[in-house]
Structures are given as structure tokens and as C-alpha cells.
Amino acid sequence: MHAFIRLVARDVRLTLREGGAVSTALGFYLVVVAILPLGLGPDLNLLSRIAPGVLWVALLLAALLSVERIFHNDLEDGTLEVIALGPLPLELVAAAKALAHWISIGLPLVIAAPILALLLNLPANAFWILLLTMVTGTPAISFLGSVGAALTLGLRRGGLLLALLVLPLYVPVLVFGISAMNAVITGPASFLSSYLILCALTLATVVLAPIAAAAALRLSLA
Amino acid sequence: MRLGVQDLTCVRGGRTVFENLSFEVKKGSGLQLTGANGVGKSSLLRILAGFLPPAAGRITLEGADDETPIGEFCHYVGHLNGVKRAFTVRENLLFWSEYCGGGDIDPALETFNLLDLSDIPAGLLSAGQARRLGLARLQVIERPLWLLDEPSVSLDEASRNILASAIRNHTRNGGLAIAATHLPLGVKFAHTLELGAEAH
Amino acid sequence: MADTPGFFGRLANPTFFLKLSGAVLPWLTGLTVILMLVGLYLVFFFAPPDYQQGETVKIMFIHAPSAWLAMMGYSIVTIASIGSLIWRHPMADVAAKAALPIGACFTLLALITGSLWGKPMWGTYWVWDARLTSVLILFFLYLGLMALWQAIEEPSRAGRAAAILAIVGSVNLPIIKFSVDWWHTLHQPASLTRLDAPAIHPSILIPLLVMMVAFTALFFVLHLTAMRTEVLRRRVQALRLTQVDAARAGEGARA
Numbered sequence: 001m002h003a004f005i006r007l008v009a010r011d012v013r014l015t016l017r018e019g020g021a022v023s024t025a026l027g028f029y030l031v032v033v034a035i036l037p038l039g040l041g042p043d044l045n046l047l048s049r050i051a052p053g054v055l056w057v058a059l060l061l062a063a064l065l066s067v068e069r070i071f072h073n074d075l076e077d078g079t080l081e082v083i084a085l086g087p088l089p090l091e092l093v094a095a096a097k098a099l100a101h102w103i104s105i106g107l108p109l110v111i112a113a114p115i116l117a118l119l120l121n122l123p124a125n126a127f128w129i130l131l132l133t134m135v136t137g138t139p140a141i142s143f144l145g146s147v148g149a150a151l152t153l154g155l156r157r158g159g160l161l162l163a164l165l166v167l168p169l170y171v172p173v174l175v176f177g178i179s180a181m182n183a184v185i186t187g188p189a190s191f192l193s194s195y196l197i198l199c200a201l202t203l204a205t206v207v208l209a210p211i212a213a214a215a216a217l218r219l220s221l222a
Numbered sequence: 223m224r225l226g227v228q229d230l231t232c233v234r235g236g237r238t239v240f241e242n243l244s245f246e247v248k249k250g251s252g253l254q255l256t257g258a259n260g261v262g263k264s265s266l267l268r269i270l271a272g273f274l275p276p277a278a279g280r281i282t283l284e285g286a287d288d289e290t291p292i293g294e295f296c297h298y299v300g301h302l303n304g305v306k307r308a309f310t311v312r313e314n315l316l317f318w319s320e321y322c323g324g325g326d327i328d329p330a331l332e333t334f335n336l337l338d339l340s341d342i343p344a345g346l347l348s349a350g351q352a353r354r355l356g357l358a359r360l361q362v363i364e365r366p367l368w369l370l371d372e373p374s375v376s377l378d379e380a381s382r383n384i385l386a387s388a389i390r391n392h393t394r395n396g397g398l399a400i401a402a403t404h405l406p407l408g409v410k411f412a413h414t415l416e417l418g419a420e421a422h
Numbered sequence: 423m424a425d426t427p428g429f430f431g432r433l434a435n436p437t438f439f440l441k442l443s444g445a446v447l448p449w450l451t452g453l454t455v456i457l458m459l460v461g462l463y464l465v466f467f468f469a470p471p472d473y474q475q476g477e478t479v480k481i482m483f484i485h486a487p488s489a490w491l492a493m494m495g496y497s498i499v500t501i502a503s504i505g506s507l508i509w510r511h512p513m514a515d516v517a518a519k520a521a522l523p524i525g526a527c528f529t530l531l532a533l534i535t536g537s538l539w540g541k542p543m544w545g546t547y548w549v550w551d552a553r554l555t556s557v558l559i560l561f562f563l564y565l566g567l568m569a570l571w572q573a574i575e576e577p578s579r580a581g582r583a584a585a586i587l588a589i590v591g592s593v594n595l596p597i598i599k600f601s602v603d604w605w606h607t608l609h610q611p612a613s614l615t616r617l618d619a620p621a622i623h624p625s626i627l628i629p630l631l632v633m634m635v636a637f638t639a640l641f642f643v644l645h646l647t648a649m650r651t652e653v654l655r656r657r658v659q660a661l662r663l664t665q666v667d668a669a670r671a672g673e674g675a676r677a
Contacts, residue, residue, distance in 0.1 A: 003320075006317065006320050007321060010317050014306060014308055018308050036590070044456065055480075064639060077303070077304065077306065078300055078356075079298055079304045081273065081298055081302070081578075082298070082304040084273070085271060085272075085293045085296055085297075086321050087323065087324050138299070148588075148592055149584065150572065151583050151587055155574065156573070157573065161566075161569055161570065164565065164569055165566040165569070168559045168566065168594075171601055172594070172598055172601035175604060176604070182608070194604075197604075210587050212590050214584075216586050219582050219586075220577050221274075222273055222275065222579070235576050235578075236576075236663055237663050237667065265547065
């Protein structure tokens with residue numbers, strides 16, 4: 001457990017110190033959300049109706065930008081080899097690094113979401129729900145992303161391939177995250193049923209994804 | 223502690239790199255791997271570290287329990303240093319020490335002549351200095367088996383001597399060292415294994 | 423298992439596979455042709471036009487078998503992936519790789535025929551119907567798997583990576599299907615009535631079943647052929663490697 005926490009802390013510190021990743025993700029999130037009204041027109045009613053979907057999809061894309069980094073930098077400078085010979089099994093290494101991605105990239109994006117929601121005229125009663133569903137759903141994004149990152153590790157055009165592999169797998173998280181929000185904004189569906197399924201998705205992903213990611217990591221270490 | 227390798231076969235990309243390789247390394251001795259490029263020196267080290275699954279054969283490490291993978295008894299120093307550019311020299315070493323359960327890092331910094339640089343970000347180091355930082359790990363974390371792939375690359379004369387004495391110390395204290403190298407390391411290895419010798 | 427190889431054990435030998443598939447293929451091809459001819463005859467001369475949809479209902483006889491093969495293809499990929507990851511069966515890799523483009527084609531065919539059928543029924547080529555949407559996502563999974571095979575040069579690594587992804591995808595598929603259904607019921611008022619009539623009249627059912635069997639046979643003909651091609655391609659690759667090695671040994675001897 002000690003080594004697990006050390007690894008998470010190292011990755012978070014590295015991401016924050018290198019800086020670029022967080023601000024790029026935040027900037028990308030802002031730009032995507034801001035450019036949509038330019039395409040759709042400034043009708044506030046329309047915007048507030050589609051706000052949950054826009055905020056979720058843009059967050060997904062912004063998080064995807066940096067998912068590739070989860071293992072890539074460590075492979076390039078050789079630290080992945082040393083980590084692999086450490087006390088943690090690769091499954092826990094993958095979990096630690098996905099968790100660090102969530103803390104350093106996922107959480108800042110979630111915190112930015114309510115601010116961007118102002119631009120889209122999201123109904124006031126939905127702000128807390130926005131935060132709640134996103135905090136619940138984003139770990140699944142990081143953990144599923146880590147599987148794609150491990151599979152495409154060291155490949156040419158890995159980033160584009162990663163998006164192709166991972167985006168279809170994000171559909172359930174997207175659907176239930178948005179439907180939980182819409183349940184609160186427009187009804188009549190129940191918030192709780194969508195939200196609980198979202199929780200289940202995240203829990204299952206957090207448990208299962210590291211197994212697949214570790215299997216893929218073994219391939220790229222060979 | 224004794225490393226035994228029996229009938230090891232390595233296949234990469236559908237190509238047999240080496241076949242039926244057997245050797246052993248006894249407690250407190252070193253093995254030097256030689257041979258031309260592409261005969262599988264690096265592959266052998268990666269198999270021993272557990273990165274690359276062998277196509278056939280057995281690796282045993284006497285004195286290790288069966289539960290723990292052999293990798294956890296190894297230090298593997300490959301072509302890359304395993305150094306984070308954004309961290310300082312001290313932070314780099316400290317992380318390895320904490321992650322792998324090693325000891326105090328100051329003696330290692332001193333041995334590898336890095337004390338003056340300890341607060342410099344590793345990204346600013348020269349190639350030789352970064353290599354020394356990668357090697358300092360060997361001293362911080364106690365592990366019986368050292369797997370060194372061209373460890374002396376980009377080291378100058380003085381640094382090579384530091385490395386040589388670190389290897390000598392390690393074997394004197396009962397450790398095992400396997401080094402693949404073209405260049406003379408300045409260490410007398412008990413065994414030499416020339417890979418690919420039978421191919422010609 | 424190593425002492426007395428069973429049927430699957432012997433199949434691991436590519437030469438045995440080539441011999442067996444070479445013997446089976448002509449018969450299977452003949453059967454496919456006959457089934458296809460019978461099926462098409464039944465579709466055009468036996469099945470009545472729908473009283474509402476007219477002749478367009480005949481699209482169903484292509485659409486339904488394609489949709490079935492889209493699913494079956496992915497199941498084959500998944501089973502082969504498990505075989506390659508757990509048992510390291512050498513032909514499992516080949517089976518998974520060969521099934522991908524075929525499954526993807528039938529998935530695309532299901533999507534295209536679905537949208538062509540949708541035009542007269544719904545008045546538009548594409549509706550975000552729950553089934554169409556999940557088949558579309560299945561198509562993306564196929565594309566991702568094919569892209570991964572293409573991106574990794576070494577076949578053994580590519581095979582294992584694709585197998586991991588295929589298994590992850592197959593765990594996800596039911597969840598994706600479930601979420602798309604959920605999404606659809608939320609967004610779409612129940613205005614569309616699908617073709618799920620409680621009982622299908624035999625005059626439609628029999629041609630449909632024959633077409634299903636014919637398409638399945640066609641899938642296996644294509645699959646076996648693609649597997650044979652893949653085995654041969656790997657042999658060519660191995661021959662080239664030995665040539666390179668021989669040349670290198672020659673250079674070494676001269677040096």
C-alpha cells in the first residue's frame with residue numbers, strides 16, 4: 001500500500017510540475033465548450049437544453065488528450081522498467097497510474113465544468129448534480145483510458161488509435177452521466193436509477209480495467 | 223544465492239535468437255556477456271528480469287522464495303536511465319528508495335559523485351551524469367542480482383571506475399552481477415559467456 | 423495434453439489445419455452456393471410482399487442475416503481471443519484476425535441495409551434507433567480491433583493486444599447495448615413500431631431461416647479462406663526471415 005501511494009503521489013507531482021498537461025486539458029475543454037455556441041447559435045434555451053451533453057462530451061475529449069501520457073513518458077525514459085521490477089504487481093501499477101491521472105487531470109476538469117456550465121446557461125438546480133455525476137463518472141474515463149494507453153504504448157500514431165479504441169467503450173458512462181443530469185433538469189425519469197448505474201459502471205471499471213491494462217503492459221515491456 | 227539457467231530459448235518476431243542456453247552464476251560472482259550485435263545479449267537480460275517470456279527453458283534463483291517473481295530480486299539497468307527530467311537528482315533517487323523499500327540515499331549520491339548536483343533537475347544533467355544517477359539506484363536498493371546492459375555507455379574514465387568498484391563491492395558481499403558489454407569495464411568477471419559463438 | 427493431442431491440439435499445427443480446411447472448403451462452398459440459390463429463390467418467388475411495406479420487406483432477408491453475422495463474428499473473435507490468451511493456441515490468433523474484416527463487412531452491410539430499409543419505413547435513412555446505434559458501436563469496435571492489428575508489426579504482440587481489446591470489448595458490449603436501450607427509451611417517444619410481430623408467417627419465416635443458414639455458411643467459407651491466407655502469409659514472412667538470416671550468416675562468414 002505504501003508503494004502504491006508513493007507511485008500515485010509521484011505521478012500527480014510529475015503532472016503538476018510539468019504543468020502542460022493540466023492546462024492543455026483545461027484549455028481544450030474551454031475552447032470546445034466555447035466554440036459550440038458559435039456553431040449552434042446563441043439561443044440560450046437550446047444551449048441550456050444540450051448543456052449536459054456538451055459538457056460531458058467535451059470533458060471526455062479533453063481527458064482523452066492526456067490519457068496517452070499515463071504510461072508513455074515512463075516507457076520513454078525507462079522508468080516503467082524499474083517500476084515493473086518494484087514491489088507492486090503490474091495490475092496495481094496500472095491502477096495507481098490511472099488513479100493519478102484522475103486526480104491530476106480528471107478532477108481539474110470536473111472543477112472547471114460548473115464554470116463552463118455558466119456559458120451554456122445550465123439550469124441552476126443542476127450545478128451540484130453536474131459536479132456529483134462527473135466526480136462519479138470520470139474515474140471510469142481514466143481507468144478505461146489506461147487500458148487504451150497500455151495497448152497503444154510505443155506505437156506510431158498511438159494517440160489517434162487510442163481515441164478510436166477507447167471512445168466506443170465510453171458510451172455507457174456518457175449515457176448514464178448525462179441521463180442522470182437530465183433526470184434532474186427535465187425529468188420525468190428517476191435520477192437515482194441512472195446515478196446508481198453510473199456508480200456501478202465506475203466501480204466495475206476501476207476493478208477490471210487494471211487487469212486488462214497490466215496484460216497490455218506486459219506486452220510492451222517484452 | 224545462485225542463479226541457474228537451463229535450456230533457455232529466446233524467440234523474437236518469429237526468429238530464434240538463441241537456443242538451449244544453460245549456465246549458472248554462483249554466489250558472489252559475475253558473468254560477462256559478450257557477442258556481436260543482435261545475438262541476444264539484451265534479450266537474455268530482459269528474460270532474466272522477467273520482461274520477456276522465454277520460448278522454453280527454466281530460470282531458478284536459489285535462496286529466493288517461489289512466490290516472488292525473480293524480477294523483485296533484480297536490478298535491471300537498460301539503455302534508458304529511468305530518470306525523471308522534471309525531478310531533481312535527489313527526488314529521483316528518493317522516489318526509488320521509497321518505492322522499492324531502499325535505504326538512505328546520501329551514501330549513493332556520494333559514491334556516484336552526485337552530491338553537488340543533488341538539487342539540480344535531472345533534465346539539466348549531461349548524459350554521463352544522468353547515467354550515474356541511473357546507476358546510483360543499484361546502491362540505494364539492496365538487491366542480490368544485478369542485470370546490466372551496457373552499463374558503461376556515456377561514462378568517462380572516472381565514472382567507469384566508480385561503477386567498477388560498485389560491481390566489485392556487490393560481488394564481494396555475495397551478490398550476483400551479469401553485465402552485457404562491449405567495452406572493458408575494469409572488473410574481473412568470474413565467468414564469460416559469448417553468445418552466438420556457435421553461429422559462426 | 424502435450425502427449426495425446428486432441429482435435430484442437432492437432433489443429434494447432436498449421437499444416438494439419440491447411441490440409442483439413444482444404445478438404446472441407448470445396449464442400450462447404452458448394453453447400454453455400456446451393457443454400458444461397460434456394461434462399462434467393464424462396465425470397466423472390468415464395469415470400470409474399472408485405473401489405474404495408476411492399477417489396478421493400480425483402481431487404482430484411484439480407485438485413486437480418488447480416489445483423490446475426492455481425493454478432494456471431496464478434497463472438498468468434500472473442501472466443502478465439504480467449505483461446506489465444508489463455509491456451510496460447512497458435513491458430514486462435516489467426517482465427518481472430520481473419521474473422522475481423524468479415525465481421526466488419528457484415529456489420530456494415532447490416533447498417534446499410536438497415537438504413538435503406540429505414541428510408542421507406544421511417545422516411546429517413548438514419549434514425550437513432552437503439553438497435554442501429556448499438557450495431558454502429560459494434561462496427562466501431564471492429565474498426566478499432568483492425569486498426570490495432572495494423573498498428574503493431576509483430577504478429578504475436580499484435581495478436582495478444584487485439585485479444586485483450588476484444589475481451590474488454592465483449593465485456594463492454596452488453597453494457598453498451600443496455601445503455602443504448604436506456605438512452606433510446608429516454609429520448610425517443612415510443613412512436614416506432616418495429617417488425618417484431620408476435621408470430622412470423624411461415625411464408626416469411628422459411629426463406630428467412632434458409633437465408634440465415636446460407637449466410638452463416640458463407641461466413642465460414644470466407645473465414646476459412648481468410649485463415650488459410652493468413653497462415654500462408656505468415657509462412658512467406660518466415661521464409662523471408664530465414665533468407666535474411668542466411669544472408670547475414672554469409673556476411674558474417676566473409677567478414
